[in-house]
Structures are given as structure tokens and as C-alpha cells.
Amino acid sequence: MTKEPEDVSTTIEPTVRVETRRQPMPPRERLERVFQIENLTASYGPKPAIRNVSLDVYKNLVTAIIGPSGCGKSTFIRCLNRMNDLIPHFRQTGTIRYHGQDILARDVDPVAVRRTIGMVFQRPNPFPKSIYDNVAWGLKVLGMRDDLDGRVERALTQAALWDEVKDRLKASALSLSGGQQQRLCIARAIAVEPDVVLMDEPASALDPIATQAIEQLMHDLKRSYSIVIVTHNMQQAARVADMTAFFSISTGEEGERFGELVEYDATEKIFTAPADRRTEDYVTGRFG
């Protein structure tokens, strides 16, 4: 399925379709930066996962990370809220400045980082508690006890789940469908009022209808939050993201394979006029 390069600008139909819904993006210089990532290198034991990644994440935008599997997308996003700290032998170098402060610095408390930078995972992982308690538990533990019911309702409403569950808040979260569980996890994450929501392939375990609901949700949520989403689905990135970063697997001098950032730009630029040959091959389906 080789295509001529000149087809690139016209072949990717979903991009064009989403284009109509997207607000025109202001010039990047005028956007506030949430993350400034410089030379981020991360490795599990001796094996490097990503090398020298540098990019800026902007406020109130959806930033998508795409790339072939094994390119370090998940490793990258899990660096942004120090989730990788939990993995033995994990090491990272470089800087991740969040509103100016380096969250990789030694004296930073990863728990405080995660408190502000929330995360939604690949597979829905509700607590084995009731629907209500899934949202309320975090609030209680983190000391946001005032107006608990109101906070739970607002979070579930924001996650577009309230109407479906308002009559059975005491039911087990495990009784929900996969898509509802994932929206519950999003509600749980935004209930504690984070600044950024990281989403690690949030729709990969869901059916198309549930996926559509989650994508619609992202459009709504970016008014209040900055969102970073990892996806292996290019069309999804084209549909939801304002900015897109393309990661790829490179081979080092000693034959070691690692992920690196190839290109980072406005989503429509990545999908219609990529600057790098590797990006072009990937978005036109000529990878592998």
C-alpha cells in the first residue's frame, strides 16, 4: 500500500473531518506552557526507553503522543506525573518543568506532583467500591470533604456520566460497562481538581461508541484542563488533539533500540504536511 508523497495532504480523511470542529489555534508564542520538557531520557535498568525528548505542552490544549508500539509513549507520559517512580530500576535524566519548576528534582514530592497532575489509564481501573465512593474516596483522603455530594455530582457530570448513574450511586462500580467505568475513572481523576489530566490510551479497551463518548469528553474537558493523551490510533489523535507529537523507535550506535521524539507540531501540520520523512511514512501507513 505505497502511496505517492503528493497524496499526503489529501489522503487523511479523518483529519479533514475533525478540522471543522476545531477552534483555530492561537499562535504558539501566545500560549501558556504547562510543561517544558528538555532532554528527557528514561530507562528501565540498562535498557533505554526514550532518549533526549524535548517538547512543550500548552495549557488548555489536547496534546497527543502517537507512534508505533514500543516507542516509549507510555514511558513518556508516566514521567510527567512521576508514575514511573514505582518501577524498580527505573531511571530518568533531563528536566520536566511544570509551570517553571522541575518535577524531576530530588526535593520534589512525587505524591504532590500526582495530586496536581492526574492520570487515566489504559484499562478502566475503578476501585472495588460503589460508584459514589470511587469519586468520593479520593476527595476524602485528600481532605476535600466540604460539599462532598456536590463535588461528586459535578465530577460525574463533567465526565458525562451523571445521568446514567445518578439513580444507582451506591451500586458497585464493577457493575458498570467498560466505557462507563472509564468515564468513572475520568470523573475520579478530575474530582480532585487537577491541573493536567494525563490519559494513557484511555480508549484502547473500549468499543467505538464508548470511545466516541470519551473523545467528546476530551473536547469539553480541555476548557478546564490541559490534556495529554497517548494513543496508538492516529485517527483518534487527528480527531481530538490540537498538538501532536510523533515518537519513533531508533537504533543507537551499539544496536540498542530506544524511543525518540521525531516531530512535534500542530496536529493538522503533522497529518497534512509533516516535516520529517518518518512522520510522513507513519501517518500515511507506510511504517513497519
Added chain:
Amino acid sequence: MSSADLTTDVARRPFTGRRARLGDLVLEGVAGAAALAACALVGLIAWKIVDGARLSLSTFGPGFVTRIAWNPVAGREVYGAASFLFGTAITSLAALLLAAPLAMGIALFLTELAPRAIRGPVTALVETLAAIPSVVIGLWGILVLGPQLRLHIEPWLHSTLGFIPLFGTPSPAGASIFTAVVVLTIMILPIVASISRELFLGVPQELKEGALALGTTRWEMVRGVVLPYARGGIAAALILGLGRAIGEAIAVTQVIGGGVFIHWNLFDGGDTLASKIAAEYQGATSKLQISSLISLALILLVFSLVVNLLAQWIVRRAARSHGGGTVRP
């Protein structure tokens, strides 16, 4: 332009000034202390036993393990472990010899032969046998099994196989090494069987099908594929069973009769290291006698350590050669 300039009105919680989280420290500290205590307990057991055995060992020297004696009469006190070592060796090895093929048979039955409907129940029954306390097995052994063996099995074995010294004249006392062997066999059988069962379950189906596809019978498949694959684990299971037999005190004390001598007649009484300790629980009075009892415990402790570490080592080696198969005591 510095990044700080970009920060707008949003109130940022500072991440820095990391204070050690008290809750994390407390939980890790308390849990770590518990783990340390568990490890220290092992050390404390070893130290306390060695310490208690010191008097006896310094009095008798290495001769303690080669002397056949247990004389607590004041002024003429002399103790040695040789007859108990012999008793332990003969009872546990004989029990292992009897239990090993039976356990293999049970494990093969449960994994290869049993109809699906009875597989679960029989597995549960075999495990239930392991749950019966040794004192109850011993009670049964002394009051039911012992008399039966003495009246029927022992005379018959003596008259047919009497030319072998092992099957000598049955002792009229009723208690015998043979009863202890049967009781120990019953006790280690379910342990070896259930470990072996798990090992056999771990043999890849492809290997078994590969053998059967060659036209082998089920037994040939078992002998050619299942047993060799599980070899390391089986060895470890047998060693753990041996360890259990060496350490069993109560049931053996109840049925073995006692006596400080070395003989090859299975139908006469004797003592093992463990049964001797248990038998003396009310009688040890002098410091030297207590210390000698603790010396017997020390020998048992060394045996149990060797047995366990050996089994672990075998399992690890087997696990390295092919991914599967874990054995735990």
C-alpha cells in the same frame, strides 16, 4: 524569557520542600521491623539451640554423635545420639521409600487418569489427610494400627521374609519401628503427592501430546515426558517429605516404643531424634540431660536446614532449566 514569567494566576501548589511522609515512614518502618523480626527469629532459634547444646557438646565432644547411650542416672550420666540418628535414618528413609511410589501414583492418578468428576474431591481428600494432626494419627497408630500390624502383618512378613534381618521376630511389646514407618508414610504421602500433582500439572500439554502422537501408551508418555520434565521438582518434593519425616516427633513417640540400641529388626522398638526429645518432656532434670536433649534438637535443626536449602536449590536449578514448576514446603 524565563518560564516563571509564563505562570499565570492559577495558584500552584509548590512541590518542593519535600517532607518525608510520616505515614509512609511509619508503615514501611513497622512492616520492615516485622520482616526483620521474622528473619531475626530464625537466627535466634539457631543461636538459642546452639547455646543450649553447648554444655553437652563440650562435655562429650564429637563423641556425642557416635555414642550409643542415654543414661540419666546421677553421677553416671552419659548421653549419645548414635542410636537416635540410626532410628531417624531408618524410619525416615523407609517411609520415603514407601511413600515415593505411592505419591507418584496418586499424583499421576489425579492429573492423568482420574475422571473429571472425582478429580476435585480426591484432591481435597488427599489434602485432608495432610490436615489430620499428628497426635491423632499417633493415637490411631498406637491403638488401632499397631495391634493390627503386630497380630497380622508382622508375623506374616517375618515368616515369609524372615531371612532378611529387617523382618526379625516381632516384639511382644506392640510398639515397633515398623509401625512408626507406616505412620510416617501416611504423614508424608499427602505432602509429596500434592506437590507432585502440581508439578505434573505444569508439564506443557504440547510435550505430552507430542509423545502420544508418536504412538506411545500413556505410561510411556509419563515415563518419557512427564517424569523427566518434573524431575527436579520431584526430587525437591521427596526431600521435603524426608525433612517432614525426620522432624516428626509426636506420632513417632506414640508408636515407636523407645530404646537406646541399634538393631536392624523393624519389628522391635527404637527411638528417633525427634521422638526421643518428645519422650523426655517430663523427665529431663539435670542440666546435662537438658543440654543433651537440646543437642539432639540441634542435629534436627541442622538436618532441617540442609533439607530445606537443598530443596530450594534444586527447585531454583530446575526452574532455570525450564521456566515452570515451583515447589513450596
Added chain:
Amino acid sequence: MSVHGLSRSQQRSDRLARRRAVNRLMETLAWLSAALAVAVLGVVVWSVAARGAGALNLDLLTKPPVPFSLTPVKQGVANAFAGTIVIVGLATAMALPVGILVAIYVNEFARPAARSGITLALDVLNGVPAIVIGIFVFGLLVVGRGQSGLAGAFALACLMLPLVARSTMEVLSLVPSSLREASLALGVPRWRTTLSIVLPQTIGGVLTGTTLAVARIAGETAPLLFTSSIVGTQVSWDPHRALQTVPVAIFELSESPDPADHARAWAAALVLLVFILFASLGARWLATRSRRKLGAAR
């Protein structure tokens, strides 16, 4: 030529017949081994039930033993039941929290090297013969102080600790890490995640492991011989004194020449056996239930 070929196939079918016969023999032996094990269980349980049921009455549970009576009197082993309840209860109270904490440390905090070290220590502890544990506690707590229910309970706790710790470790490792991550990603600290999210998931499994461990130590005699066996005949609940226990009582009665003592031994053994079998069955039932629950949470 054809004759030769025939004889060869004849040979082959002979060999097949022999192979079949060997297979048949081995399969029969395997069936017999399993039948033997089940039969032994049946005979032991039946012996205890048949002999114990006759002697089982309320006196056994409520009346203390009467030593050296020349006339038949109503007596039981009430002191042993009281002692077993006290000692097993105390042992559980000692071993359960420590075992759970050890498992939490190994699963949630320890580095791989420490993890395998502690696991090895637990396995070694599990392999120490019960009688050696008894001698150890005798040297540690009894020499100079005398026997006591507390010493007996400590000895049983030494046996129970590795059982509880290993079974808790097993269920902790079944808790999906996605649950831990979900909580940590909210900015909940680790200790809170462990206590509020991870540990509640393991209650069923811990209960199963504890029940099995209790069933195991309730029948242990060897650790108590040197720590809590030289006792009076009175019913006592005071752990500072040596307390009689059911297994030690059975042990002593079984070595008596008096058939009346044997009868009481059988009856006590029946009670002990019923307790242990019910506890094992209950644990089995709990295990399948909690496994189903964990499976659903995955």
C-alpha cells in the same frame, strides 16, 4: 518373504500387547495408590468417629479430669479445651499482625534482594521441626521462669508466622497493580493506598490463610510439650500459668494403659478432628469465594 513379513508384524503386535499390559499395570497401580490414600483417610476418620462418638458427652467439654480416682467418676478434659482456646487465640494474636506486616513489607516495599532473603527466611522457619521450636521456646522463655500458656502460644506463633505471611503475600500479589496506580495517580500517598485500597482486597485471602493456620496449630502437640504441658487438672484461663491443651491431653491419654483414658482420648480427638476438618473446608470455601471476587476486580 510373506512369511517373514507376517512374523515381523506378529512380533510387533506382541510388543504392542506387552506395552499395553505394562500401561495397564501402571495405570492400575496409580488407581490403587489413590484408593489407598483415600482408604487410609477413611479408616482414620472412621476409627476416630466410631470410638470417639461413644465417649463423647457434655462431661468431656465441661468437667475437668480427676486423677487417681478408684471409682468411676464423671470427668472430662475441660481444662484442655479452655487451654487450647487461650493458647491458640494468643498465638493468632501474635502471629497474625506480624505475618500481615511481613507480607506488606515484602510485597509493597522491599527491594528484590530483601524480598528473596525474607522469603527464604520464612521458608526455613516453616521447615524447622515443631519439636525444635518447642525446645527453642523452652530455652528462651521456660528455663528459669517455668512453663506458661504464653510460652506455648509463642511457640505456636512461630509455626503460624510463616503460614500467615506466605498466604498473605500470595493474595497481595494477586491485587492488580492497576488499583495501586489508580490511587497513587490521585496523589494519595503510598501508606494510604496500601491500607485503604490494597489491603481490603486481601481480607478474604488472609482469612483463608489464617483459618488454615489456626487449624494447623490447634492440632500441634510438639511445640507445647516443653512449654505448656506440666499442668494441674483445674480449668484455667490464665496464660501466665501452664495450660493443658487438647493435643497434649490426647498425647498423654494415648500413652495411658487405662481404656477409659483411651475413650476420652478418642472423644477429644473427634472434637479436634471435626474442628480441623470444618476449618479446612471453610477455608477452601472462602478461598474460592475470594478468588472469584478478586477475579471480578481485575
